[in-house]
Amino acid sequence: xxxxxxIMGYEELFPKNDLSGWHANxxxxxASPFVDNFHDRxxxxxxxxxxxxxxxxxxxxxxxxxxxxxxxxxxxxxxxxDLLPVTHWFFSLxxxxxxxxxxxxxxxxxxxxxxxxxxxxxxxxxxxxxxxDLLKGSTxxxxxxxxxxxxxxxxxxxxxxxxxxxxxxxxxELIGVEEFIMWTFTEPDLAHKLVDSYVATSINGAEAMxxxxxxxxxxxxxxxxxxxxxxxxxxxxxxxxxxxxxxxxCFRRGAGPQVFYHLCGNHExxxxxxxxxxxxxxxxxxxxxxxxxxxFPSDLLKKEFQDVTTCMGSVDTKLMINANPAKVYDQxxxxxxxxxxxxxxxxxxTSCETPPYTIPGNLLALTRAARDFGTYGTW
Amino acid sequence: xxxxxxxxxxxxxxxxxxxxGLKVDDIKKVIEGAEASNDKxxxxxxxxxxxxxxxxxxxxxxxxxxxxxxxxGYAHKMKxxxxxxxxxxxxxxxxxxxxxIRKGHTNLSFMGATRSAPSLxxxxxxxxxxxxxxxxxxxxxxxxxFSQKRA
Numbered sequence: 223x224x225x226x227x228x229i230m231g232y233e234e235l236f237p238k239n240d241l242s243g244w245h246a247n248x249x250x251x252x253a254s255p256f257v258d259n260f261h262d263r264x265x266x267x268x269x270x271x272x273x274x275x276x277x278x279x280x281x282x283x284x285x286x287x288x289x290x291x292x293x294x295x296x297x298x299x300x301x302x303x304d305l306l307p308v309t310h311w312f313f314s315l316x317x318x319x320x321x322x323x324x325x326x327x328x329x330x331x332x333x334x335x336x337x338x339x340x341x342x343x344x345x346x347x348x349x350x351x352x353x354x355d356l357l358k359g360s361t362x363x364x365x366x367x368x369x370x371x372x373x374x375x376x377x378x379x380x381x382x383x384x385x386x387x388x389x390x391x392x393x394x395e396l397i398g399v400e401e402f403i404m405w406t407f408t409e410p411d412l413a414h415k416l417v418d419s420y421v422a423t424s425i426n427g428a429e430a431m432x433x434x435x436x437x438x439x440x441x442x443x444x445x446x447x448x449x450x451x452x453x454x455x456x457x458x459x460x461x462x463x464x465x466x467x468x469x470x471x472c473f474r475r476g477a478g479p480q481v482f483y484h485l486c487g488n489h490e491x492x493x494x495x496x497x498x499x500x501x502x503x504x505x506x507x508x509x510x511x512x513x514x515x516x517x518f519p520s521d522l523l524k525k526e527f528q529d530v531t532t533c534m535g536s537v538d539t540k541l542m543i544n545a546n547p548a549k550v551y552d553q554x555x556x557x558x559x560x561x562x563x564x565x566x567x568x569x570x571x572t573s574c575e576t577p578p579y580t581i582p583g584n585l586l587a588l589t590r591a592a593r594d595f596g597t598y599g600t601w
Numbered sequence: 602x603x604x605x606x607x608x609x610x611x612x613x614x615x616x617x618x619x620x621x622g623l624k625v626d627d628i629k630k631v632i633e634g635a636e637a638s639n640d641k642x643x644x645x646x647x648x649x650x651x652x653x654x655x656x657x658x659x660x661x662x663x664x665x666x667x668x669x670x671x672x673x674g675y676a677h678k679m680k681x682x683x684x685x686x687x688x689x690x691x692x693x694x695x696x697x698x699x700x701x702i703r704k705g706h707t708n709l710s711f712m713g714a715t716r717s718a719p720s721l722x723x724x725x726x727x728x729x730x731x732x733x734x735x736x737x738x739x740x741x742x743x744x745x746x747f748s749q750k751r752a
Contacts, residue, residue, distance in 0.1 A: 253750035258714040504716035504743040
């Protein structure tokens, strides 16, 4: 980056985190829900991405075009709102470039595909990308470079992560989302072949990450596969079962044991198909965004999943750009009171990534609610 | 009458077992216990047996022909507790009761915390087993993270 004629590393743009104060406390708090070592309060994770860049005076495009800058913004701004002590950087379409898609950077969005690249014949002949080829591609080098930067400049926040992310949604981009939805009815075998090829590629990518770092947290979700588009049976066949397979295969290749399951969008009734199909490790978090038009209720999340996972409750992301911090606070309070005594821990989140232009007062409202109501049970 | 068979370790298997901090004698104890009691699971071509030795659960993966050939040995520190759920049939059968083993999840406890992990389970007896890839990779890293996070 050139600032007034000088070449600067991104690390020179940020003061160091308060390691002995904020970070030390946040580390203990972050461990709480996973090891039953309760500390401070329930953690808040608004899935902060380009909002961190905006908060530091950069743009949404900067966040995605300059991953090292983006992740440094996340590490730095997390201190302001007393969020997680770890960093992440991602967008929803890892591995698709190796499969042939061209991504275009935008001013106001994460990278988007320029268009579908495969037809039925192309899918029939589709092969997963091997680990060796992924090492020469763009996604693995991108994340190796990113985590090398974090290791050097933000080592206290490092968690190597491999993203399967939205297995169905990313695969669908290869033929076009509308076409994919049609195929699930008219050409289900081809639709499965398409998703399976993306899943196999993602598994190879996770192995490449685990090879370098010794382990790799997994983030995998069901975003396109939700009840606004599919019936429960389709969500199970195309998404839940493949998510379970993805995690099992990643475990066999040395990735994990941490898993973040992100069920974005409306999972009104399909939430029932995930418990039996997913793999639950000693360190996993399950997050469900919505039940119909409303945030997924934390009491239901707790009832269904507390015996296998740490649960992450939601405040509606729409509220995060609404000039009404009290509304955020009230919904956060409701989520915390309903979920805070989950058997394997609870985290307060937003129903998806907090929007880039989230109002700072609303992020403060989340943390304030966690301080006021985020005790674990009667602790 | 129990016929005692030779237990054979190839140099490679022996090295791998010792590389995991386990003793060959411990693997022998697991096999001898399993052969005496039928407390083992089989997929038709090999057996897996387990035994708690001190603070660890030690597993032997072995085949039986003219002698007993050890394929591998592994262990985990997390303690097996109750079965959380079973979800599908596996290729394994519990020799002791003849029941089909199911894929499932079992609670494991370690350093005061209880968390679940994928496992092979027999709901009838309440017994669970971890496969080698889970014990040697996923659970081994989890034990390390538990130790760090509880510190």
